[in-house]
Amino acid sequence: MLGHRELTIGDYAEILKRRFWLILACALISLGIGLGISYLIPPRYVSQTLVLIEQQKVPEDYVKPVVNEDLNARLASMREQILSRSRIEPIIDRFNLYPGGKYTMDDRVDLTRKAIGINPIPSGPSTRGMPGFYITFQAQDARTAQQVCGEITSLFVSANLSARQESAEGTTDFLKQQLDDAKRNLDEQDAKLAGFEQKYLGRLPDQEPSNMNTLQAMTTQLDASTQALSRMQQEETFLQALVTQQEQEPSSASPAATGGASLDSLSSQLKAALTQEKELEALYTPDYPDVVAIKRRIVSLRAEIARDAAEPAKGKPSTARTETPQLQQLRAQLRAERASIASAKQDQARIEQQVRNYEARIDASPMVEEEYKKVTRDHETALQFYNTLLTKMNESSMATALEQRQQGEQFRVMDAPNLPDSPTFPNHRIFAAGGLAAGLFLGLLLTALLEYRDTSLRSESDIWAFTKLPTLAVVSYINNLAPSRTANERRRLFSRPAKSMEGARD
Numbered sequence: 001m002l003g004h005r006e007l008t009i010g011d012y013a014e015i016l017k018r019r020f021w022l023i024l025a026c027a028l029i030s031l032g033i034g035l036g037i038s039y040l041i042p043p044r045y046v047s048q049t050l051v052l053i054e055q056q057k058v059p060e061d062y063v064k065p066v067v068n069e070d071l072n073a074r075l076a077s078m079r080e081q082i083l084s085r086s087r088i089e090p091i092i093d094r095f096n097l098y099p100g101g102k103y104t105m106d107d108r109v110d111l112t113r114k115a116i117g118i119n120p121i122p123s124g125p126s127t128r129g130m131p132g133f134y135i136t137f138q139a140q141d142a143r144t145a146q147q148v149c150g151e152i153t154s155l156f157v158s159a160n161l162s163a164r165q166e167s168a169e170g171t172t173d174f175l176k177q178q179l180d181d182a183k184r185n186l187d188e189q190d191a192k193l194a195g196f197e198q199k200y201l202g203r204l205p206d207q208e209p210s211n212m213n214t215l216q217a218m219t220t221q222l223d224a225s226t227q228a229l230s231r232m233q234q235e236e237t238f239l240q241a242l243v244t245q246q247e248q249e250p251s252s253a254s255p256a257a258t259g260g261a262s263l264d265s266l267s268s269q270l271k272a273a274l275t276q277e278k279e280l281e282a283l284y285t286p287d288y289p290d291v292v293a294i295k296r297r298i299v300s301l302r303a304e305i306a307r308d309a310a311e312p313a314k315g316k317p318s319t320a321r322t323e324t325p326q327l328q329q330l331r332a333q334l335r336a337e338r339a340s341i342a343s344a345k346q347d348q349a350r351i352e353q354q355v356r357n358y359e360a361r362i363d364a365s366p367m368v369e370e371e372y373k374k375v376t377r378d379h380e381t382a383l384q385f386y387n388t389l390l391t392k393m394n395e396s397s398m399a400t401a402l403e404q405r406q407q408g409e410q411f412r413v414m415d416a417p418n419l420p421d422s423p424t425f426p427n428h429r430i431f432a433a434g435g436l437a438a439g440l441f442l443g444l445l446l447t448a449l450l451e452y453r454d455t456s457l458r459s460e461s462d463i464w465a466f467t468k469l470p471t472l473a474v475v476s477y478i479n480n481l482a483p484s485r486t487a488n489e490r491r492r493l494f495s496r497p498a499k500s501m502e503g504a505r506d
Contacts, residue, residue, distance in 0.1 A: 015447060015451055016447075019443075019446075019447040019450070019451075022443055022446060022447060022450075023440065023443030023444060023447060024443070025443070026439045026440070026442045026443035026446065027436055027439035027440045027443055028439065029439060030435040030436060030438045030439025030440075030442060031432055031435045031436045031439055032435070033435055034431040034432050034433075034434055034435020034436070034438070035428065035431060035432050035435065037426075037431060037435075038426040038427070038428045038430075038431035038432070039428070041425075041426045042140050043140060043423035043425070043426070044138050044139070044140060044423055044424055044425040044426075045138070045139055045140070045141065045142040045144075045145045045420040045423050045424065046136055046137070046138045046145060046420060046424045047136065047137055047139075047142070047145035047146040047148075047149040047417045047418055047419070047420055048134055048135070048136045048149065048415075048417065048418060049134070049135050049136075049149055049150070049153050049413060049415055049416060049417040049418070050132060050134055050413070050414045050415040051132055051133055051134075051135060051153060051156065051157070051411050051412070051413055051414070052131065052132035052411075052412050052414050053071065053131060053132050053133075053410075053411060053412075054410045054411075054412050056402070072120070074160075074163070075118070075120070075133065078156060078159045078160060078163065079118055081159060082152065082155045082156060082159060083113050083116065085109055087155065088109050088112050088113065089105070089109065091112065091148060091151055091152075092105075092108050092109065092112055094151075095144055095147060095148055095151075097111075097112055097139070097144070097148070098111050098112070115137055115138040115139065116135075116136070116137055116152060117134070117135070117136035117137070117138070118133055118134070118135055118136075119133060119134045119136070120132075120133040121133055121134070132414070135149060135152055135153050135156065135417075136149065137149040137152060137417075138424075142419055142420045142421075142423075143419065145417075145420060146417045146418065146419045146420070147417075149417035150416070150417045153413055153417065156411060157410075157411045157413065160410070160411045161410065161411075164403050165400075165403045168396065168399050168400040168402075168403045169400055171396050171399075171400075172393070172396045172397055172399075172400045175389060175392055175393045175396050176393060178389055179386070179389045179390060179393050182382065182385050182386040182389050183386060185382050185385075185386075186379075186382045186383060186386045188382075189375075189378055189379040189382045189383075190379065192375055192378075192379070193375055193376065193379050196371070196372065196375050200364075200368050200371075200372070202361055203361045203364050203365060203368045204368065204372060205365060205368065205369040205372055205373075207361075208362065208365050211358050211361050211362055211365075212362065214358055215355065215358040215359065215362065218351055218354050218355045218358060219355060221351055222348065222351045222352060222355055225344060225347055225348045225351055226348060227289075228344055229341065229344045229345065229348060230289065231289035231292060231293070232337060232340055232341045232344055233341060234289055234290070234293060235289075235293045235296065235337050236334065236337045236338060236341060238293055238297070239330055239333050239334040239337055240334060242330050243327065243330045243331055243334055246324065246326060246327040246330060247327065266301055266304050266305045266326065269301055270298065270301040270302065270305065273294055273297050273298045273301060274298060276294055277291070277294045277295065277298060280294055300329065300330075300333065303329075304325065304326045304329055307325060
């Protein structure tokens with residue numbers, strides 16, 4: 001009847017007192033079952049090793065590593081490689097993992113993969129990247145777990161070393177091939193640039209300032225040549241006039257008279273030339289063509305006067321017309337002046353041709369500059385690409401040498417795989433505690449069920465809850481009353497008890 005009313009602490013105490021043996025029996029039976037199961041389950045031993053990740057020994061400022069892949073991704077990739085069927089089957093055959101005919105090779109491979117554990121060590125705020133990871137293996141034999149764990153660890157270390165070397169060597173080979181292609185492209189661009197410079201020699205954009213300066217110098221030289229030619233032509237005209245004048249003078253006089261007349265004429269000409277020289281110097285500079293011509297005239301007259309004065313009078317008068325030394329001198333000067341004029345004209349023509357050439361170069365500079373920019377742009381691009389590849393190639397070669405000498409990032413085994421002293425599963429204590437807890441729960445559940453189905457009236461509260469009537473009298477329990485239970489009554493421990501106070505209703 002207790003299940004049909006609100007229970008008190010005393011009611012719970014009475015229930016535990018009545019059902020104590022039931023709860024204890026359930027707990028002991030369940031405890032025994034738990035221990036039995038723990039000894040029936042095959043044991044599992046776990047061997048563990050610690051692998052630390054050592055960073056590159058040479059500072060990265062000197063040698064940059066080629067392998068920059070995230071360590072977590074690289075570790076996951078190595079795990080997939082090591083846990084592949086081609087790697088797992090030799091280990092299964094070597095250590096005879098999961099023997100028996102009930103497992104196929106696929107089942108044994110799957111069980112082996114599940115038995116391998118890889119647990120990274122969390123990185124702290126002061127560490128860069130993953131500091132290391134644990135490798136565990138679970139087996140039914142402690143020695144097998146240790147050996148397989150060591151084998152898996154060696155596979156990881158060798159896989160990391162070979163992967164880094166292969167990556168470095170592959171990168172170096174690729175960069176070497178690219179560098180050869182870039183070198184060929186650069187040679188082609190060099191040949192194009194050299195051909196272009198040879199074709200447009202003197203018209204290149206960087207030669208335009210020198211062409212401008214040379215053109216200015218040539219223009220100045222042409223002006224000076226033109227002025228000099230003009231002076232020479234004036235001198236030629238003057239000399240031609242003198243020769244004509246000398247040819248028109250009578251030649252019938254005697255030699256002595258002719259010599260005297262010549263000296264007088266030359267003297268008068270010299271005086272006139274000196275007077276003219278003074279007048280021209282007062283008006284013009286010494287470089288003026290007329291001043292230069294009159295000075296030459298004065299020098300020539302003085303030379304003729306000196307020569308005529310030194311020669312004695314010879315021979316008899318002759319009626320034949322002969323040229324005087326003065327006329328011969330004038331003719332010689334005229335021939336020399338004409339030769340100088342011809343040479344000056346050739347120089348002038350040569351300078352004019354050079355001026356036209358430089359003007360053509362300057363006029364063609366914009367078109368040449370456009371083509372030159374295109375050629376040099378391709379050349380600079382090829383050169384920059386080649387230099388970049390050459391730098392990367394040198395860095396990759398150093399990184400490859402670093403990996404080959406095992407000076408780069410490495411996996412170092414800090415703790416060798418341990419030999420487990422006791423199995424990690426099953427834990428007998430945990431199974432015993434779990435069986436005991438399950439037995440207690442089962443006992444309490446049976447007690448609650450039995451008490452709920454029990455409709456016996458054991459107290460005034462039960463009577464009131466069942467009849468809603470007040471109690472007139474209560475008969476106390478007699479302790480010294482001889483027990484009248486029989487063997488059949490003891491067997492009804494778990495049966496529904498009979499109502500002991502049915503007469504109270506009346």
